[in-house]
Amino acid sequence: MKTIGFIDYFLEEWHAEKYPAWIEAASGGTMKVAYAYGKIDSPKGLTNAAWCEKKGIELLPTIDAVVEKSDYLIVLSPDNPEFHAELAELPLQSGKRTYIDKTFAPDRQTALQLFEAAEKHGTPMYSTSALRFATEYMEADRTGIETICSLGPGRLDNYSIHQIEPIISLMGTDVRRVMYTGTAHSPALLLAFGDGRQATVNQFGPEVPFSMVLNYASGQAKVVKPESNFFQLFIANLVKFFETGESNVDPRETVAIITVIEQGIKAMHTPHQWVDMPRA
Template structure:
Protein backbone atom coordinates (compact mmCIF):
# COMPACT_ATOMS: atom_id res chain seq x y z
CA UNK A 1 0.00 0.00 0.00
CA UNK A 2 1.27 3.46 -0.93
CA UNK A 3 1.49 5.97 1.91
CA UNK A 4 0.40 9.60 1.53
CA UNK A 5 1.56 12.40 3.80
CA UNK A 6 -0.47 15.49 4.63
CA UNK A 7 1.30 18.80 5.27
CA UNK A 8 -1.05 21.52 6.48
CA UNK A 9 -1.24 24.84 8.26
CA UNK A 10 -3.62 23.13 10.72
CA UNK A 11 -5.20 19.72 10.24
CA UNK A 12 -8.79 20.13 11.38
CA UNK A 13 -10.14 21.70 8.18
CA UNK A 14 -12.68 20.52 5.60
CA UNK A 15 -10.33 19.22 2.92
CA UNK A 16 -8.12 17.31 5.34
CA UNK A 17 -11.22 15.84 6.96
CA UNK A 18 -12.63 14.55 3.66
CA UNK A 19 -9.65 13.54 1.53
CA UNK A 20 -8.49 10.41 3.42
CA UNK A 21 -11.70 8.42 2.87
CA UNK A 22 -12.13 9.71 -0.68
CA UNK A 23 -8.56 8.77 -1.61
CA UNK A 24 -8.91 5.29 -0.16
CA UNK A 25 -12.12 4.76 -2.11
CA UNK A 26 -10.82 6.20 -5.39
CA UNK A 27 -7.63 4.10 -5.21
CA UNK A 28 -9.51 0.90 -4.29
CA UNK A 29 -7.52 0.78 -1.07
CA UNK A 30 -4.15 1.04 -2.81
CA UNK A 31 -3.37 4.38 -1.17
CA UNK A 32 -3.89 5.64 2.35
CA UNK A 33 -3.16 8.88 4.19
CA UNK A 34 -0.72 7.58 6.78
CA UNK A 35 1.18 10.63 8.05
CA UNK A 36 0.37 14.24 8.81
CA UNK A 37 1.99 17.44 10.01
CA UNK A 38 0.28 20.68 11.03
CA UNK A 39 2.21 23.88 11.60
CA UNK A 40 -0.26 24.95 14.29
CA UNK A 41 -3.51 23.81 15.87
CA UNK A 42 -6.88 24.99 14.57
CA UNK A 43 -8.36 27.95 16.43
CA UNK A 44 -11.77 26.29 16.55
CA UNK A 45 -11.75 22.52 16.43
CA UNK A 46 -9.48 19.60 17.21
CA UNK A 47 -5.82 20.15 17.87
CA UNK A 48 -3.46 18.28 15.56
CA UNK A 49 -2.84 15.41 17.98
CA UNK A 50 -6.54 14.84 18.59
CA UNK A 51 -7.29 15.07 14.87
CA UNK A 52 -4.69 12.43 14.04
CA UNK A 53 -5.93 10.14 16.81
CA UNK A 54 -9.50 10.41 15.52
CA UNK A 55 -8.41 9.72 11.92
CA UNK A 56 -5.95 6.93 12.71
CA UNK A 57 -3.13 8.91 11.07
CA UNK A 58 0.37 9.19 12.51
CA UNK A 59 1.23 12.73 13.61
CA UNK A 60 4.77 13.69 12.64
CA UNK A 61 6.82 16.41 14.30
CA UNK A 62 8.21 17.98 11.13
CA UNK A 63 7.62 18.40 7.41
CA UNK A 64 10.91 16.60 6.83
CA UNK A 65 9.61 13.51 8.66
CA UNK A 66 6.43 13.43 6.55
CA UNK A 67 8.42 13.79 3.33
CA UNK A 68 10.81 11.03 4.32
CA UNK A 69 8.10 8.53 5.28
CA UNK A 70 5.62 9.11 2.44
CA UNK A 71 5.36 7.88 -1.13
CA UNK A 72 3.19 10.82 -2.18
CA UNK A 73 2.59 14.23 -0.66
CA UNK A 74 -0.38 16.58 -0.33
CA UNK A 75 0.21 20.15 0.84
CA UNK A 76 -3.14 21.44 2.05
CA UNK A 77 -3.77 24.82 3.73
CA UNK A 78 -6.56 25.52 1.19
CA UNK A 79 -7.62 28.84 2.70
CA UNK A 80 -4.11 30.06 3.53
CA UNK A 81 -2.06 30.09 0.31
CA UNK A 82 0.35 32.51 1.98
CA UNK A 83 1.61 29.45 3.90
CA UNK A 84 2.33 27.36 0.80
CA UNK A 85 5.85 28.59 0.12
CA UNK A 86 7.03 27.53 3.57
CA UNK A 87 5.04 24.28 3.59
CA UNK A 88 6.11 23.33 0.04
CA UNK A 89 9.85 23.93 0.21
CA UNK A 90 10.85 20.39 1.27
CA UNK A 91 8.08 18.51 -0.59
CA UNK A 92 9.03 20.22 -3.86
CA UNK A 93 12.66 19.18 -3.41
CA UNK A 94 11.73 15.56 -2.70
CA UNK A 95 11.18 14.10 -6.17
CA UNK A 96 7.91 12.60 -4.88
CA UNK A 97 4.61 13.41 -6.64
CA UNK A 98 3.09 16.36 -4.79
CA UNK A 99 -0.38 17.88 -4.99
CA UNK A 100 -0.75 21.43 -3.62
CA UNK A 101 -4.29 22.37 -2.68
CA UNK A 102 -6.11 25.41 -4.00
CA UNK A 103 -5.33 28.29 -4.00
CA UNK A 104 -1.83 27.38 -5.22
CA UNK A 105 -0.04 30.61 -4.31
CA UNK A 106 -0.79 34.16 -3.16
CA UNK A 107 0.81 35.70 -6.26
CA UNK A 108 2.36 34.92 -9.63
CA UNK A 109 5.97 35.28 -8.44
CA UNK A 110 5.45 32.67 -5.71
CA UNK A 111 3.69 30.33 -8.13
CA UNK A 112 6.60 30.50 -10.55
CA UNK A 113 9.07 29.94 -7.70
CA UNK A 114 7.25 26.80 -6.53
CA UNK A 115 7.20 25.36 -10.03
CA UNK A 116 10.89 26.15 -10.40
CA UNK A 117 11.69 24.24 -7.21
CA UNK A 118 9.76 21.27 -8.53
CA UNK A 119 11.44 21.45 -11.92
CA UNK A 120 14.93 21.71 -10.42
CA UNK A 121 14.39 18.57 -8.34
CA UNK A 122 12.29 16.56 -10.80
CA UNK A 123 9.27 16.63 -8.49
CA UNK A 124 5.93 16.00 -10.25
CA UNK A 125 3.59 18.81 -9.17
CA UNK A 126 0.09 19.99 -9.80
CA UNK A 127 -2.59 22.13 -8.23
CA UNK A 128 -6.21 22.75 -9.14
CA UNK A 129 -9.66 23.67 -8.02
CA UNK A 130 -11.82 20.56 -7.97
CA UNK A 131 -14.30 22.43 -10.20
CA UNK A 132 -11.97 21.97 -13.19
CA UNK A 133 -13.01 18.32 -13.23
CA UNK A 134 -16.79 18.77 -13.10
CA UNK A 135 -18.40 16.44 -15.64
CA UNK A 136 -20.67 19.26 -16.85
CA UNK A 137 -17.61 21.14 -18.15
CA UNK A 138 -16.37 18.02 -19.95
CA UNK A 139 -19.71 17.79 -21.78
CA UNK A 140 -19.51 21.20 -23.50
CA UNK A 141 -17.45 22.09 -26.57
CA UNK A 142 -14.33 23.95 -25.53
CA UNK A 143 -13.09 25.00 -28.95
CA UNK A 144 -13.96 28.34 -30.52
CA UNK A 145 -15.11 30.03 -27.33
CA UNK A 146 -15.68 33.77 -27.64
CA UNK A 147 -16.92 34.58 -24.12
CA UNK A 148 -17.64 32.91 -20.77
CA UNK A 149 -19.63 34.22 -17.82
CA UNK A 150 -19.51 32.31 -14.53
CA UNK A 151 -21.39 32.61 -11.25
CA UNK A 152 -20.59 31.08 -7.89
CA UNK A 153 -20.80 31.44 -4.11
CA UNK A 154 -18.33 32.56 -1.50
CA UNK A 155 -15.82 35.36 -1.18
CA UNK A 156 -13.27 36.42 -3.76
CA UNK A 157 -10.38 35.59 -1.42
CA UNK A 158 -10.89 31.83 -1.34
CA UNK A 159 -13.61 31.09 -3.90
CA UNK A 160 -12.54 33.06 -7.00
CA UNK A 161 -10.18 30.16 -7.78
CA UNK A 162 -13.16 27.93 -8.62
CA UNK A 163 -14.53 30.22 -11.31
CA UNK A 164 -11.17 31.32 -12.71
CA UNK A 165 -9.98 27.69 -12.89
CA UNK A 166 -12.92 26.71 -15.08
CA UNK A 167 -12.42 29.72 -17.35
CA UNK A 168 -8.69 29.14 -17.90
CA UNK A 169 -9.26 25.41 -18.40
CA UNK A 170 -11.54 26.27 -21.33
CA UNK A 171 -9.96 29.46 -22.71
CA UNK A 172 -6.28 28.83 -22.06
CA UNK A 173 -3.54 30.73 -20.29
CA UNK A 174 -3.41 33.81 -22.56
CA UNK A 175 -5.20 36.23 -20.23
CA UNK A 176 -4.05 39.78 -20.93
CA UNK A 177 -5.89 42.15 -18.60
CA UNK A 178 -8.47 42.38 -15.80
CA UNK A 179 -11.02 44.94 -14.63
CA UNK A 180 -12.93 45.08 -11.34
CA UNK A 181 -16.63 45.87 -11.72
CA UNK A 182 -18.14 44.41 -8.58
CA UNK A 183 -18.95 45.69 -5.13
CA UNK A 184 -17.82 44.62 -1.67
CA UNK A 185 -21.01 42.57 -1.33
CA UNK A 186 -21.02 41.20 -4.87
CA UNK A 187 -17.50 40.89 -6.30
CA UNK A 188 -17.12 40.70 -10.08
CA UNK A 189 -14.03 40.59 -12.28
CA UNK A 190 -13.75 40.96 -16.05
CA UNK A 191 -10.91 39.12 -17.81
CA UNK A 192 -9.64 39.99 -21.27
CA UNK A 193 -8.00 37.18 -23.25
CA UNK A 194 -5.95 37.19 -26.43
CA UNK A 195 -7.84 37.67 -29.65
CA UNK A 196 -10.46 39.86 -27.99
CA UNK A 197 -11.99 36.96 -26.08
CA UNK A 198 -13.67 37.76 -22.80
CA UNK A 199 -14.65 36.19 -19.48
CA UNK A 200 -16.44 37.43 -16.38
CA UNK A 201 -16.74 36.01 -12.86
CA UNK A 202 -19.46 36.91 -10.35
CA UNK A 203 -19.87 36.03 -6.66
CA UNK A 204 -23.51 35.86 -5.60
CA UNK A 205 -23.58 34.70 -1.96
CA UNK A 206 -25.03 31.17 -2.02
CA UNK A 207 -25.36 30.86 -5.80
CA UNK A 208 -24.67 27.50 -7.41
CA UNK A 209 -21.67 27.29 -9.73
CA UNK A 210 -23.05 28.15 -13.17
CA UNK A 211 -21.39 28.86 -16.51
CA UNK A 212 -22.62 30.33 -19.80
CA UNK A 213 -20.55 30.15 -23.00
CA UNK A 214 -20.82 31.88 -26.37
CA UNK A 215 -18.94 30.62 -29.44
CA UNK A 216 -17.25 32.76 -32.09
CA UNK A 217 -19.07 31.05 -34.94
CA UNK A 218 -22.43 31.21 -33.19
CA UNK A 219 -24.20 29.01 -30.71
CA UNK A 220 -23.97 28.84 -26.95
CA UNK A 221 -23.87 26.43 -24.03
CA UNK A 222 -24.59 26.63 -20.34
CA UNK A 223 -24.39 24.37 -17.33
CA UNK A 224 -24.98 24.28 -13.61
CA UNK A 225 -22.53 22.16 -11.64
CA UNK A 226 -24.46 19.36 -9.94
CA UNK A 227 -22.08 16.44 -10.44
CA UNK A 228 -19.73 14.90 -7.90
CA UNK A 229 -16.83 17.09 -8.98
CA UNK A 230 -14.82 16.27 -5.87
CA UNK A 231 -15.04 12.57 -6.75
CA UNK A 232 -13.74 13.31 -10.26
CA UNK A 233 -10.98 15.48 -8.84
CA UNK A 234 -9.81 12.85 -6.33
CA UNK A 235 -9.71 10.24 -9.11
CA UNK A 236 -7.45 12.53 -11.12
CA UNK A 237 -5.24 13.06 -8.08
CA UNK A 238 -4.91 9.30 -7.63
CA UNK A 239 -4.04 8.92 -11.33
CA UNK A 240 -1.40 11.63 -10.92
CA UNK A 241 0.18 9.82 -7.99
CA UNK A 242 0.30 6.59 -10.00
CA UNK A 243 1.70 8.11 -13.18
CA UNK A 244 3.62 11.17 -12.04
CA UNK A 245 2.01 13.06 -14.93
CA UNK A 246 0.29 16.33 -13.87
CA UNK A 247 -3.21 16.70 -15.39
CA UNK A 248 -3.02 20.52 -15.36
CA UNK A 249 -0.44 22.48 -17.38
CA UNK A 250 1.90 24.64 -15.31
CA UNK A 251 1.25 27.70 -17.46
CA UNK A 252 -2.47 27.51 -16.74
CA UNK A 253 -1.94 27.38 -12.97
CA UNK A 254 0.41 30.39 -13.14
CA UNK A 255 -2.11 32.30 -15.28
CA UNK A 256 -4.91 31.53 -12.79
CA UNK A 257 -2.85 32.87 -9.89
CA UNK A 258 -1.91 35.99 -11.86
CA UNK A 259 -5.58 36.69 -12.64
CA UNK A 260 -6.56 36.37 -8.97
CA UNK A 261 -3.58 38.46 -7.79
CA UNK A 262 -4.25 41.26 -10.27
CA UNK A 263 -7.94 41.09 -9.44
CA UNK A 264 -7.00 42.35 -5.99
CA UNK A 265 -5.01 45.18 -7.56
CA UNK A 266 -7.92 46.01 -9.88
CA UNK A 267 -10.23 46.43 -6.86
CA UNK A 268 -8.37 49.65 -6.07
CA UNK A 269 -9.18 51.19 -9.48
CA UNK A 270 -12.64 49.88 -10.47
CA UNK A 271 -13.80 50.05 -14.11
CA UNK A 272 -10.27 50.42 -15.43
CA UNK A 273 -8.36 47.74 -17.31
CA UNK A 274 -5.19 46.52 -15.61
CA UNK A 275 -2.65 44.76 -17.78
CA UNK A 276 -1.42 41.35 -16.66
CA UNK A 277 2.30 40.48 -16.72
CA UNK A 278 3.48 38.54 -19.76
CA UNK A 279 6.17 35.90 -19.67
Protein backbone atom coordinates in the same frame (compact mmCIF):
# COMPACT_ATOMS: atom_id res chain seq x y z
CA MET B 1 -0.08 -0.07 0.28
CA LYS B 2 1.31 3.36 -0.57
CA THR B 3 1.30 5.95 2.19
CA ILE B 4 0.36 9.60 1.84
CA GLY B 5 1.49 12.41 4.11
CA PHE B 6 -0.51 15.55 4.82
CA ILE B 7 1.33 18.83 5.38
CA ASP B 8 -1.02 21.57 6.50
CA TYR B 9 -1.24 24.93 8.23
CA PHE B 10 -3.69 23.30 10.65
CA LEU B 11 -5.30 19.91 10.22
CA GLU B 12 -8.91 20.41 11.21
CA GLU B 13 -10.19 21.80 7.91
CA TRP B 14 -12.64 20.51 5.32
CA HIS B 15 -10.20 19.17 2.74
CA ALA B 16 -8.10 17.29 5.29
CA GLU B 17 -11.30 15.92 6.79
CA LYS B 18 -12.63 14.52 3.51
CA TYR B 19 -9.59 13.52 1.44
CA PRO B 20 -8.45 10.42 3.41
CA ALA B 21 -11.63 8.38 2.94
CA TRP B 22 -12.07 9.59 -0.64
CA ILE B 23 -8.50 8.67 -1.60
CA GLU B 24 -8.71 5.25 0.02
CA ALA B 25 -11.97 4.52 -1.81
CA ALA B 26 -10.79 5.88 -5.18
CA SER B 27 -7.54 3.90 -5.00
CA GLY B 28 -9.31 0.66 -4.08
CA GLY B 29 -7.47 0.63 -0.78
CA THR B 30 -4.00 0.82 -2.34
CA MET B 31 -3.34 4.30 -0.91
CA LYS B 32 -3.85 5.61 2.60
CA VAL B 33 -3.23 8.89 4.38
CA ALA B 34 -0.96 7.65 7.14
CA TYR B 35 1.01 10.68 8.36
CA ALA B 36 0.32 14.35 9.01
CA TYR B 37 1.93 17.58 10.15
CA GLY B 38 0.25 20.85 11.11
CA LYS B 39 2.14 24.09 11.63
CA ILE B 40 -0.38 25.32 14.22
CA ASP B 41 -3.42 23.90 15.98
CA SER B 42 -6.80 24.92 14.63
CA PRO B 43 -7.72 28.37 15.99
CA LYS B 44 -11.35 27.29 16.40
CA GLY B 45 -11.37 23.52 16.81
CA LEU B 46 -9.38 20.40 17.54
CA THR B 47 -5.68 20.36 18.18
CA ASN B 48 -3.62 18.55 15.55
CA ALA B 49 -3.05 15.72 18.01
CA ALA B 50 -6.77 15.32 18.72
CA TRP B 51 -7.61 15.48 15.01
CA CYS B 52 -5.06 12.79 14.15
CA GLU B 53 -6.29 10.56 16.95
CA LYS B 54 -9.84 10.88 15.65
CA LYS B 55 -8.77 10.08 12.07
CA GLY B 56 -6.33 7.27 12.89
CA ILE B 57 -3.44 9.18 11.30
CA GLU B 58 0.03 9.43 12.86
CA LEU B 59 0.96 12.99 13.80
CA LEU B 60 4.61 13.74 13.10
CA PRO B 61 6.58 16.63 14.62
CA THR B 62 8.19 18.01 11.45
CA ILE B 63 7.62 18.35 7.73
CA ASP B 64 10.88 16.49 7.18
CA ALA B 65 9.52 13.47 9.06
CA VAL B 66 6.36 13.40 6.91
CA VAL B 67 8.43 13.66 3.73
CA GLU B 68 10.75 10.88 4.83
CA LYS B 69 8.04 8.39 5.85
CA SER B 70 5.49 9.01 3.07
CA ASP B 71 5.38 7.66 -0.48
CA TYR B 72 3.30 10.60 -1.74
CA LEU B 73 2.70 14.09 -0.35
CA ILE B 74 -0.22 16.51 -0.17
CA VAL B 75 0.39 20.11 0.88
CA LEU B 76 -2.99 21.37 2.04
CA SER B 77 -3.61 24.79 3.67
CA PRO B 78 -6.39 25.46 1.11
CA ASP B 79 -7.42 28.81 2.60
CA ASN B 80 -3.93 29.99 3.52
CA PRO B 81 -1.85 29.81 0.33
CA GLU B 82 0.56 32.33 1.81
CA PHE B 83 2.08 29.34 3.67
CA HIS B 84 2.47 27.10 0.60
CA ALA B 85 6.05 28.16 -0.17
CA GLU B 86 7.09 27.32 3.38
CA LEU B 87 5.09 24.10 3.67
CA ALA B 88 6.11 22.87 0.21
CA GLU B 89 9.83 23.63 0.39
CA LEU B 90 10.94 20.18 1.59
CA PRO B 91 8.32 18.21 -0.37
CA LEU B 92 9.47 19.86 -3.60
CA GLN B 93 13.07 18.90 -2.85
CA SER B 94 12.14 15.27 -2.23
CA GLY B 95 11.45 13.96 -5.72
CA LYS B 96 8.23 12.44 -4.35
CA ARG B 97 4.94 13.03 -6.14
CA THR B 98 3.37 16.09 -4.53
CA TYR B 99 -0.03 17.72 -4.82
CA ILE B 100 -0.46 21.31 -3.60
CA ASP B 101 -4.04 22.21 -2.79
CA LYS B 102 -5.95 25.18 -4.09
CA THR B 103 -5.34 28.09 -4.05
CA PHE B 104 -1.88 27.17 -5.36
CA ALA B 105 -0.03 30.36 -4.43
CA PRO B 106 -0.74 33.86 -3.14
CA ASP B 107 0.85 35.51 -6.19
CA ARG B 108 2.45 34.90 -9.57
CA GLN B 109 6.03 35.11 -8.30
CA THR B 110 5.45 32.41 -5.71
CA ALA B 111 3.69 30.20 -8.27
CA LEU B 112 6.66 30.43 -10.61
CA GLN B 113 9.09 29.73 -7.76
CA LEU B 114 7.17 26.60 -6.74
CA PHE B 115 7.24 25.19 -10.26
CA GLU B 116 10.93 26.08 -10.61
CA ALA B 117 11.74 24.26 -7.35
CA ALA B 118 9.81 21.18 -8.45
CA GLU B 119 11.60 21.13 -11.81
CA LYS B 120 15.01 21.67 -10.24
CA HIS B 121 14.61 18.68 -7.94
CA GLY B 122 12.72 16.43 -10.35
CA THR B 123 9.60 16.44 -8.19
CA PRO B 124 6.32 15.70 -10.00
CA MET B 125 3.85 18.32 -8.76
CA TYR B 126 0.55 19.89 -9.69
CA SER B 127 -2.36 21.88 -8.28
CA THR B 128 -5.96 22.41 -9.31
CA SER B 129 -9.45 23.41 -8.34
CA ALA B 130 -11.74 20.40 -8.19
CA LEU B 131 -14.17 22.30 -10.45
CA ARG B 132 -11.81 21.79 -13.39
CA PHE B 133 -12.86 18.13 -13.47
CA ALA B 134 -16.62 18.62 -13.51
CA THR B 135 -17.86 16.45 -16.36
CA GLU B 136 -19.96 19.30 -17.72
CA TYR B 137 -16.89 21.55 -18.06
CA MET B 138 -14.59 18.79 -19.33
CA GLU B 139 -17.05 17.84 -22.09
CA ALA B 140 -17.96 21.39 -23.14
CA ASP B 141 -17.04 22.33 -26.70
CA ARG B 142 -14.04 24.68 -26.49
CA THR B 143 -14.04 25.57 -30.18
CA GLY B 144 -15.25 29.08 -30.91
CA ILE B 145 -16.01 30.23 -27.35
CA GLU B 146 -16.29 34.02 -27.56
CA THR B 147 -17.64 34.90 -24.12
CA ILE B 148 -18.14 33.18 -20.78
CA CYS B 149 -20.36 34.46 -17.98
CA SER B 150 -19.54 32.53 -14.80
CA LEU B 151 -21.46 32.52 -11.51
CA GLY B 152 -20.72 31.12 -8.08
CA PRO B 153 -20.37 31.80 -4.36
CA GLY B 154 -17.57 32.97 -2.11
CA ARG B 155 -14.84 35.56 -1.75
CA LEU B 156 -12.43 36.72 -4.43
CA ASP B 157 -9.28 35.77 -2.56
CA ASN B 158 -10.03 32.14 -1.75
CA TYR B 159 -12.98 31.04 -3.91
CA SER B 160 -12.70 32.80 -7.25
CA ILE B 161 -10.31 30.04 -8.34
CA HIS B 162 -13.31 27.73 -8.74
CA GLN B 163 -14.60 29.98 -11.53
CA ILE B 164 -11.29 31.19 -12.96
CA GLU B 165 -9.79 27.71 -13.32
CA PRO B 166 -12.60 26.40 -15.56
CA ILE B 167 -12.51 29.62 -17.58
CA ILE B 168 -8.78 29.28 -18.24
CA SER B 169 -9.12 25.57 -19.04
CA LEU B 170 -11.83 26.40 -21.58
CA MET B 171 -10.45 29.62 -23.09
CA GLY B 172 -6.67 29.39 -22.65
CA THR B 173 -4.07 31.48 -20.86
CA ASP B 174 -3.90 34.61 -23.03
CA VAL B 175 -5.59 36.95 -20.55
CA ARG B 176 -4.22 40.45 -21.16
CA ARG B 177 -6.21 42.66 -18.76
CA VAL B 178 -8.45 42.38 -15.72
CA MET B 179 -11.08 44.83 -14.46
CA TYR B 180 -12.93 44.80 -11.15
CA THR B 181 -16.65 45.48 -11.70
CA GLY B 182 -18.12 44.21 -8.44
CA THR B 183 -19.29 45.74 -5.16
CA ALA B 184 -18.18 45.27 -1.57
CA HIS B 185 -20.43 42.23 -1.14
CA SER B 186 -20.49 40.85 -4.69
CA PRO B 187 -17.00 40.60 -6.22
CA ALA B 188 -16.88 40.54 -10.01
CA LEU B 189 -14.11 40.51 -12.60
CA LEU B 190 -13.95 41.10 -16.34
CA LEU B 191 -11.15 39.20 -18.11
CA ALA B 192 -10.01 40.41 -21.54
CA PHE B 193 -8.14 37.98 -23.78
CA GLY B 194 -5.63 39.00 -26.41
CA ASP B 195 -7.92 38.20 -29.35
CA GLY B 196 -10.93 40.13 -28.04
CA ARG B 197 -12.67 37.29 -26.21
CA GLN B 198 -13.98 38.05 -22.74
CA ALA B 199 -15.08 36.28 -19.57
CA THR B 200 -16.77 37.49 -16.42
CA VAL B 201 -16.48 36.09 -12.90
CA ASN B 202 -19.42 36.89 -10.63
CA GLN B 203 -19.44 35.95 -6.94
CA PHE B 204 -22.54 36.03 -4.77
CA GLY B 205 -23.74 34.43 -1.54
CA PRO B 206 -23.54 30.75 -0.60
CA GLU B 207 -26.97 30.08 -2.10
CA VAL B 208 -25.66 30.61 -5.65
CA PRO B 209 -24.35 27.40 -7.27
CA PHE B 210 -21.57 27.32 -9.82
CA SER B 211 -22.70 27.71 -13.43
CA MET B 212 -21.60 29.22 -16.73
CA VAL B 213 -23.06 30.55 -19.92
CA LEU B 214 -20.83 29.83 -22.91
CA ASN B 215 -21.46 32.06 -25.92
CA TYR B 216 -19.93 31.01 -29.23
CA ALA B 217 -18.80 32.97 -32.28
CA SER B 218 -21.58 31.20 -34.16
CA GLY B 219 -24.12 33.02 -32.01
CA GLN B 220 -25.14 29.88 -30.15
CA ALA B 221 -25.13 29.83 -26.35
CA LYS B 222 -25.01 27.03 -23.82
CA VAL B 223 -25.77 27.00 -20.11
CA VAL B 224 -23.40 24.70 -18.22
CA LYS B 225 -24.10 23.62 -14.64
CA PRO B 226 -21.59 21.32 -12.91
CA GLU B 227 -23.94 18.77 -11.40
CA SER B 228 -21.46 15.88 -11.58
CA ASN B 229 -19.51 14.89 -8.48
CA PHE B 230 -16.49 17.00 -9.36
CA PHE B 231 -14.74 16.31 -6.06
CA GLN B 232 -14.78 12.57 -6.70
CA LEU B 233 -13.59 13.17 -10.26
CA PHE B 234 -10.75 15.30 -8.91
CA ILE B 235 -9.78 12.62 -6.38
CA ALA B 236 -9.68 10.04 -9.17
CA ASN B 237 -7.32 12.36 -11.07
CA LEU B 238 -5.18 12.78 -7.94
CA VAL B 239 -4.90 9.02 -7.48
CA LYS B 240 -3.87 8.64 -11.12
CA PHE B 241 -1.22 11.32 -10.63
CA PHE B 242 0.18 9.46 -7.63
CA GLU B 243 0.20 6.22 -9.64
CA THR B 244 1.89 7.63 -12.74
CA GLY B 245 3.64 10.84 -11.70
CA GLU B 246 1.99 12.57 -14.66
CA SER B 247 -0.44 15.48 -14.44
CA ASN B 248 -2.86 16.62 -17.14
CA VAL B 249 -3.00 20.15 -15.70
CA ASP B 250 -0.72 22.47 -17.66
CA PRO B 251 1.54 24.49 -15.29
CA ARG B 252 1.09 27.49 -17.60
CA GLU B 253 -2.62 27.41 -16.83
CA THR B 254 -1.98 27.23 -13.09
CA VAL B 255 0.35 30.25 -13.25
CA ALA B 256 -2.18 32.17 -15.37
CA ILE B 257 -4.97 31.40 -12.89
CA ILE B 258 -2.92 32.67 -9.95
CA THR B 259 -1.95 35.77 -11.92
CA VAL B 260 -5.59 36.56 -12.70
CA ILE B 261 -6.49 36.25 -9.00
CA GLU B 262 -3.54 38.41 -7.95
CA GLN B 263 -4.30 41.13 -10.51
CA GLY B 264 -8.02 40.88 -9.74
CA ILE B 265 -7.35 41.63 -6.07
CA LYS B 266 -5.22 44.62 -7.13
CA ALA B 267 -8.02 45.77 -9.43
CA MET B 268 -10.42 45.94 -6.46
CA HIS B 269 -8.65 49.16 -5.45
CA THR B 270 -9.36 50.82 -8.81
CA PRO B 271 -12.83 49.59 -9.90
CA HIS B 272 -13.79 49.91 -13.58
CA GLN B 273 -10.19 50.46 -14.65
CA TRP B 274 -8.11 47.94 -16.55
CA VAL B 275 -5.15 46.31 -14.81
CA ASP B 276 -2.64 44.76 -17.19
CA MET B 277 -1.46 41.21 -16.74
CA PRO B 278 2.34 40.75 -16.46
CA ARG B 279 3.76 39.08 -19.55
CA ALA B 280 7.28 38.16 -18.37
